Amino acid sequence: DAGVIQSPRHEVTEMGQEVTLRCKPISGHNSLFWYRQTMMRGLELLIYFNNNVPIDDSGMPEDRFSAKMPNASFSTLKIQPSEPRDSAVYFCASSFRGPADTQYFGPGTRLTVL
Amino acid sequence: GQQVMQIPQYQHVQEGEDFTTYCNSSTTLSNIQWYKQRPGGHPVFLIQLVKSGEVKKQKRLTFQFGEAKKNSSLHITATQTTDVGTYFCAGRGTSYGKLTFGQGTILTVHP
Numbered sequence: 001d002a003g004v005i006q007s008p009r010h011e012v013t014e015m016g017q018e019v020t021l022r023c024k025p026i027s028g029h030n031s032l033f034w035y036r037q038t039m040m041r042g043l044e045l046l047i048y049f050n051n052n053v054p055i056d057d058s059g060m061p062e063d064r065f066s067a068k069m070p071n072a073s074f075s076t077l078k079i080q081p082s083e084p085r086d087s088a089v090y091f092c093a094s095s096f097r098g099p100a101d102t103q104y105f106g107p108g109t110r111l112t113v114l
Numbered sequence: 115g116q117q118v119m120q121i122p123q124y125q126h127v128q129e130g131e132d133f134t135t136y137c138n139s140s141t142t143l144s145n146i147q148w149y150k151q152r153p154g155g156h157p158v159f160l161i162q163l164v165k166s167g168e169v170k171k172q173k174r175l176t177f178q179f180g181e182a183k184k185n186s187s188l189h190i191t192a193t194q195t196t197d198v199g200t201y202f203c204a205g206r207g208t209s210y211g212k213l214t215f216g217q218g219t220i221l222t223v224h225p
Contacts, residue, residue, distance in 0.1 A: 042217040043157070043202065056212060091156055099212040102147065103204075105156040 002026075004106035006092050012112045018080040021109045024073055025094030033103060034067055034077050035091040043091075048099055049075065055099070082113045116141050116207045120216035128224050133190040135219035137203035146179055146186045147213065149202040157202055193223045 005024040013019055025032045033048040047057040049069045057067070064083070069075040079086055089108045095101040117140040127133050137146065145164045149157040161170055163179035163186060170177045176189045186205075190197055200220045204213040 043215050045212070045215070048212060093157075100145070100206040102159045102162065103149075103157075103213065105158070108156050 004092055004094055004104055006106035006109050008109060009107060010110045012114065013082055014114050015083055016081045018078065019082045019111060021077040021090050021111070023075045023092030023106060025075070025092070026104055027073065029094035029096050031095045031099050031101070032069060032075050033093040035093065036088045037091060038088045046077070050099060084113045087111055087113050116205070116214050118203060118205050118214045118216040120203055120219055122219055123217065124220045126222045126224065127193050129195060130192050133193050133197070133221055135188050135201050137186045137205070137216050139184045139205050139207070141184070141207045143183050143205040144208045146203055146205045148177060148188055149204060151200040151202065151218070153199060195223050195225055197221060198223050
């Protein structure tokens with residue numbers, strides 16, 4: 001299996017621009033997670049989906065962030081408008097049997113907002 | 115809500131020394147998982163503990179789950195430079211559906 005796939009791997013953008021991060025979970029996994037990692041705040045869960053339905057979005061920082069999962073093999077995390085404080089590594093992870101099961105992380109997207 | 119705390123935040127050791135990181139939960143856990151993240155990499159699953167008092171070993175790594183299922187530890191014997199990275203615990207409460215990650219312990223091994 002290819003593992004969790006994320007794109008792009010690196011993104012550099014200017015403040016105010018829209019940023020879209022993409023994730024393809026492992027085939028057959030029914031839960032998908034979006035995390036943000038920074039030195040200051042560590043690994044933060046932003047949102048997770050179960051069977052394509054958003055279950056817990058309490059970690060989404062504010063309305064500038066939105067996430068969708070239109071089907072079992074694709075999810076997006078969008079930031080509009082982006083701000084310098086959004087600079088971080090964003091990880092997508094998936095699990096087979098739900099939100100408490102082993103999570104398989106993608107390689108991450110390193111976002112820099114200038 | 116459920117909180118999972120890890121200590122220490124940072125640990126510097128000389129190669130060959132032992133290392134231990136501790137994980138404490140504010141609530142009873144149904145299970146606990148450990149992950150390792152190499153510098154520049156992504157978290158990778160190491161192991162899961164489910165039973166009270168459970169001890170599991172992976173070569174030089176020993177994982178323990180407390181009797182009360184509210185704490186856990188990871189011990190590395192005779193560290194090597196390949197052990198460098200951040201070690202995360204992640205616990206699932208008995209009432210909550212999702213894993214909660216600790217803030218991680220960053221291990222540096224000096225050759």
